[in-house]
Amino acid sequence: MAQESGDMLSHEQIWGAIDRLAERHALTPSGLARRAGLDPTSFNKSKRLSADGRLRWPSTESIAKVLDATGASMEQFLTFMRPKSSFSSLPDGAIPRHGSSIPLLGFAQAGAGGFFDDGGFPAGQGWDVVEFPAAPSQKAGVYALEVQGESMMPLYRDGDVLIVEPGAQVRRNDRVVVKTREGEVMAKVLLRQSPRSIELMSLNPEHPNRTIELSDVDWIARIIWASQ
Structure with missing residues (x-):
């Protein structure tokens, strides 16, 4: 999934939506990944940037899998694309x-x-x-x-x-x-x-x-x- 410019979706919005989807189902990001049949570390915050600081994006395939695993629609996923919310370290x-x-x-x-x-x-x-x-x-x-x-x-x-x-x-x-x-x-x-x-x-x-x-x-x- 490539980064777009202008008013297109941002890196922060995409990852924020995954975090919100996990919250909605009372899961951690790793728990959401496991439920979708992905590697448990797929959505870890450490995986969202490469070693040289470049942005890393979740694949469209992984997003499709979490939507299928949770029963969420793409429309619901889009509503979650807002700034980071309640899920955070204390x-x-x-x-x-x-x-x-x-x-x-x-x-x-x-x-x-x-x-x-x-x-x-x-x-x-x-x-x-x-x-x-x-x-x-x-x-x-x-x-x-x-x-x-x-x-x-x-x-x-x-x-x-x-x-x-x-x-x-x-x-x-x-x-x-x-x-x-x-x-x-x-x-x-x-x-x-x-x-x-x-x-x-x-x-x-x-x-x-x-x-x-x-x-x-x-x-x-x-x-x-x-x-x-």
Whole structure:
């Protein structure tokens, strides 16, 4: 795709439209690329300029694939061609608590220290932002975790985004995300909870169910929405 002059589409507009399309489906640019069957790094910001500073453009084939994968029309894609919006890296570790944008983190990162406070709420630096595609009345503190790998198949695929509400009351058969004190993060179904332990059913039938002592649980949060 070559750059045009005058009032034609700009490099920034084209890439901005891809970012907006990813936001609309609660995906990161890499998640959108994976969903379209492309290399996960195809839409990374580092790929948008060559080593010598020249502009690099997404191919018409890759745009066609993401439109097909998301069900978006070319007309919808054109409406997204506006300056960069809510999807960006968060400056100075700021965590948005209100509005339609929420913090986003990959499952692999979630197991590392420094991303959550003692209650399982977003904290620290390193978070991205994604548009929450539900009503703007979501409770403060919700955030998104991007599924990485195939361990949650067939329910959740690589690149799906789970919207999580920390601090919410969880009940039997709720889908939850659990972080252990050893740093393991997992999405499961809560089968039962006793005063001393929780029993979790795995989403993937190839993985066994888990029983974890409450003393070993760092936090547990309810999954309230998933992009699929």
